[in-house]
Amino acid sequence: MWSWVLHRITGVAIFFFLLVHILDTALVRVSPEAYNAVIGTYQTPIMGLGEVALVGAIVFHAFNGLRIILIDFWSKGTKYQKVMFYVVIALWVITMLGFTPRHLINVFSH
Amino acid sequence: MSTAVIDEAAPAPTPEVIESFTVTVIIRRFDPEVDEQPKWVDYDVEMFATDRILDALHKIKWEQDGSLTFRRSCAHGICGSDAMRINGRNRLACKTLIKDLDISKPIYVEAIKGLPLEKDLIVDMDPFFESFREVQPFLIPSSKPGAGKERIQSVADRARFDDTTKCILCAACTSSCPIFWTDGQYFGPAAIVNAHRFIFDSRDDAAKVRLDILNDQEGVWRCRTTFNCTDACPRGIQVTQAIAEVKQAIMRGKP
Ligand code: SF4
Ligand code: FES
Numbered sequence: 001m002w003s004w005v006l007h008r009i010t011g012v013a014i015f016f017f018l019l020v021h022i023l024d025t026a027l028v029r030v031s032p033e034a035y036n037a038v039i040g041t042y043q044t045p046i047m048g049l050g051e052v053a054l055v056g057a058i059v060f061h062a063f064n065g066l067r068i069i070l071i072d073f074w075s076k077g078t079k080y081q082k083v084m085f086y087v088v089i090a091l092w093v094i095t096m097l098g099f100t101p102r103h104l105i106n107v108f109s110h
Numbered sequence: 111m112s113t114a115v116i117d118e119a120a121p122a123p124t125p126e127v128i129e130s131f132t133v134t135v136i137i138r139r140f141d142p143e144v145d146e147q148p149k150w151v152d153y154d155v156e157m158f159a160t161d162r163i164l165d166a167l168h169k170i171k172w173e174q175d176g177s178l179t180f181r182r183s184c185a186h187g188i189c190g191s192d193a194m195r196i197n198g199r200n201r202l203a204c205k206t207l208i209k210d211l212d213i214s215k216p217i218y219v220e221a222i223k224g225l226p227l228e229k230d231l232i233v234d235m236d237p238f239f240e241s242f243r244e245v246q247p248f249l250i251p252s253s254k255p256g257a258g259k260e261r262i263q264s265v266a267d268r269a270r271f272d273d274t275t276k277c278i279l280c281a282a283c284t285s286s287c288p289i290f291w292t293d294g295q296y297f298g299p300a301a302i303v304n305a306h307r308f309i310f311d312s313r314d315d316a317a318k319v320r321l322d323i324l325n326d327q328e329g330v331w332r333c334r335t336t337f338n339c340t341d342a343c344p345r346g347i348q349v350t351q352a353i354a355e356v357k358q359a360i361m362r363g364k365p
Contacts, residue, residue: 001337001338071354072354073358075358078335078348078350
């Protein structure tokens with residue numbers, strides 16, 4: 001249940017990020033200055049924290065996506081779905097422990 | 111009689127006092143003739159730890175409010191008529207013991223979700239049975255057994271679909287599914303479980319037909335592996351597993 005709820009929420013969040021991301025990247029074709037101006041506004045600590053949330057969402061969605069593929073295609077997948085969910089959480093924690101400190105040091109040392 | 115004499119001589123056995131508790135049950139009541147909206151009503155009932163939620167409902171109906179409406183028939187987990195949402199989880203009232211619930215807090219009882227509410231704890235089961243009928247849940251063999259013979263099946267072939275023969279059509283699974291809540295057209299886990307029971311039966315020859323029916327937009331592909339159905343099933347059927355097996359059978363094109 002919760003794996004599904006989280007998968008939905010992170011999926012929708014990533015969708016909206018991609019939407020904005022395509023729009024701001026498309027600005028390059030409008031004018032490079034406009035693109036630089038918009039990208040410049042992303043270089044703030046708040047956006048830095050937002051990036052942590054974004055990476056967290058993507059990492060969860062990716063690992064849980066692999067878990068769902070295993071549930072659908074591996075004959076023992078449904079039996080081990082709970083274990084696999086804990087593995088997803090563990091992998092997520094490990095990835096975020098590796099990523100977050102380095103990223104925040106970068107963000108705040110500018 | 112001699113035994114009677116012995117009985118009199120023996121000290122009267124102190125009647126063992128079985129501890130009872132006052133349990134607060136909050137039921138979501140709805141009378142379509144009076145109420146616009148369902149409303150939560152509290153009842154205090156005296157219960158033993160070994161009583162079931164069904165006993166609490168009986169006590170309320172028989173001693174406090176005769177208008178309380180719910181379905182039940184066997185009272186022993188066989189007929190599948192009393193699935194309801196107890197403390198937010200779908201269960202059979204006749205299989206939920208008071209001692210397994212936290213009675214320091216009130217117990218919330220409401221009708222199962224996703225099917226039209228008719229009165230109190232009763233929902234309209236027609237859409238549920240409609241999906242069940244659509245998967246053709248009966249044996250469709252293409253050949254006749256020899257005169258006076260039975261259809262023979264090996265133990266291994268029988269074991270292949272054993273899990274899904276246990277279904278009692280209580281709708282606990284289908285009405286716990288978030289996909290079904292938002293899309294009432296979805297066949298739902300119970301229909302797929304009962305299709306699985308025949309798709310993987312070696313004596314049946316219409317697996318292709320059923321796989322076709324379930325290879326629908328509203329068929330097995332609606333399943334998002336939430337596992338709510340597996341958690342809800344009072345018969346312990348591995349519902350999501352059965353759905354996954356049907357998905358794989360559709361991809362293979364045969365059981
Ligand atoms: S699969 Fe289980 S929960 Fe679903 S209808 Fe059958 S017995 Fe009830
Ligand atoms: S009353 Fe028959 S299953 Fe509960």
